[in-house]
Amino acid sequence: MQQYDLTIVGAGIIGLSIAHRFMQEQPGIRIVILEREGQINRHQTGRNSGVIHSGIYYRKGSYKSKNCLEGYRLMLQFLQEQNLPYKITGKAIVATNEKETAALQKLYDNALSCGLKVSYMEQSDLRKMQSGLQGEKAVWVPETGITNYSLVAERLLQLLKAGGAEIVYSSGLQNVMATNGGYEIQAGSQRFFTKLIVNAAGLQSDRVYKTITGKKSPVTIVPFKGEYYKLKPGFYQSEIPIYPVPNPDFPFLGIHITRMLDGTVKLGPNAVLVLDRHAYEKFGFNWNDALTTVSTAGLYKVIFKYGKTAFNELLKQTSKEYFKQSVQKYWKDFDWEMVNGYTSGIRAQAINQNGLVDDFVYEVAENQIHILNAPSPAATSCFAIANQAYEFYRNQATV
Numbered sequence: 001m002q003q004y005d006l007t008i009v010g011a012g013i014i015g016l017s018i019a020h021r022f023m024q025e026q027p028g029i030r031i032v033i034l035e036r037e038g039q040i041n042r043h044q045t046g047r048n049s050g051v052i053h054s055g056i057y058y059r060k061g062s063y064k065s066k067n068c069l070e071g072y073r074l075m076l077q078f079l080q081e082q083n084l085p086y087k088i089t090g091k092a093i094v095a096t097n098e099k100e101t102a103a104l105q106k107l108y109d110n111a112l113s114c115g116l117k118v119s120y121m122e123q124s125d126l127r128k129m130q131s132g133l134q135g136e137k138a139v140w141v142p143e144t145g146i147t148n149y150s151l152v153a154e155r156l157l158q159l160l161k162a163g164g165a166e167i168v169y170s171s172g173l174q175n176v177m178a179t180n181g182g183y184e185i186q187a188g189s190q191r192f193f194t195k196l197i198v199n200a201a202g203l204q205s206d207r208v209y210k211t212i213t214g215k216k217s218p219v220t221i222v223p224f225k226g227e228y229y230k231l232k233p234g235f236y237q238s239e240i241p242i243y244p245v246p247n248p249d250f251p252f253l254g255i256h257i258t259r260m261l262d263g264t265v266k267l268g269p270n271a272v273l274v275l276d277r278h279a280y281e282k283f284g285f286n287w288n289d290a291l292t293t294v295s296t297a298g299l300y301k302v303i304f305k306y307g308k309t310a311f312n313e314l315l316k317q318t319s320k321e322y323f324k325q326s327v328q329k330y331w332k333d334f335d336w337e338m339v340n341g342y343t344s345g346i347r348a349q350a351i352n353q354n355g356l357v358d359d360f361v362y363e364v365a366e367n368q369i370h371i372l373n374a375p376s377p378a379a380t381s382c383f384a385i386a387n388q389a390y391e392f393y394r395n396q397a398t399v
């Protein structure tokens, strides 16, 4: 039977950067990457905003904060070393009323405590950026950029293959049996032995957890679709991403305006609770995913905890009128006539018995590492998440 030292389940940016970290630390390590799809970048890594986040939003000391601050630096280093395209644009976060201004002040204070060099902007600065932008107050975050995470994943895969790693496509993890000092794995027509297994299966990470451990995952993945609308050329000139102030009760950053590296301008994403983990088209339904979602007790906790506000928030996200109003709050010129394209991505958002899980979640057991909640800013943070995973391995695993 084929023998490997490390099996990675899921060839997204997280699985690939973890494999890359192991290869850097242990050249010659035998790595196999299992990917359920026939190619990479089919899910979150290939369907996001492409923003290199600064870390302003995340509570100091949390994994999100630590991994994003370190990940920002490591991502820029990788992009430079590998000659991959990116731009440092900075970004503006715009508050449009008193409540948002108070929340913006908290973000500002958090940013300073995390060592970010933020500053308040004048109204006139906003207008200079783009006509029609408006707000009561805005914060300028210089450490923000834009890249293409699909290209990062492709390059990581190239480097891994050059270092001897193998990738097996169309091979979802099916069965795992603990044997002496490792696991016997079955995936598609493959059967092999591995010493260490890393679960980086994104939208399926809770199910992969169960396959590996035989136990129910401590979190359930609930899919939140993010819809984007593309602007026709000529309506929006700014290079700078513009963000609203996020609702502190929800770990989503709100509908923002972002110019991608290819020059297209995307508005989005909203956050629509869907009943299919792969519902990229307008309508999607999957019995298994739907049953999992509606039987997730933590979802009802969210609704009870925040009451009508949360319920309204989730419901109104589906409405096009709400989408328009959300953008018009800070960019009054926006109208649907300016739009000529649609894309979407689905966030793997974990829920536990207390509700939506804000922070990244790692679970570590002997010879297993599970990445159970890695939504935004996990693409920015991927190299720091990989360092974190390697640290767990060094401290706990026994390979």
Ligand SMILES: Cc1cc2nc3c(=O)[nH]c(=O)nc-3n(C[C@H](O)[C@H](O)[C@H](O)COP(=O)(O)OP(=O)(O)OC[C@H]3O[C@@H](n4cnc5c(N)ncnc54)[C@H](O)[C@@H]3O)c2cc1C
Binding pocket: 009, 010, 011, 012, 013, 014, 015, 034, 035, 036, 037, 040, 041, 042, 043, 044, 045, 046, 047, 048, 049, 050, 051, 052, 053, 171, 172, 173, 200, 201, 202, 203, 204, 205, 208, 225, 226, 269, 344, 345, 346, 347, 348, 374, 375, 376, 377, 378, 379, 380, 381
């Ligand atoms: C709408 C949206 C906007 C975002 N914007 C940003 C942003 O601007 N900046 C940022 O930093 N982050 C952003 N993110 C978050 C970022 O995209 C994700 O955090 C990151 O891509 C997660 O990577 P991943 O490798 O965990 O997951 P994925 O990219 O989803 O990869 C998981 C892989 O596992 C595979 N898989 C699943 N089950 C199995 C199985 N049983 N066996 C084998 N393989 C399996 C899947 O096919 C998939 O290829 C955004 C996400 C979304 C959805």
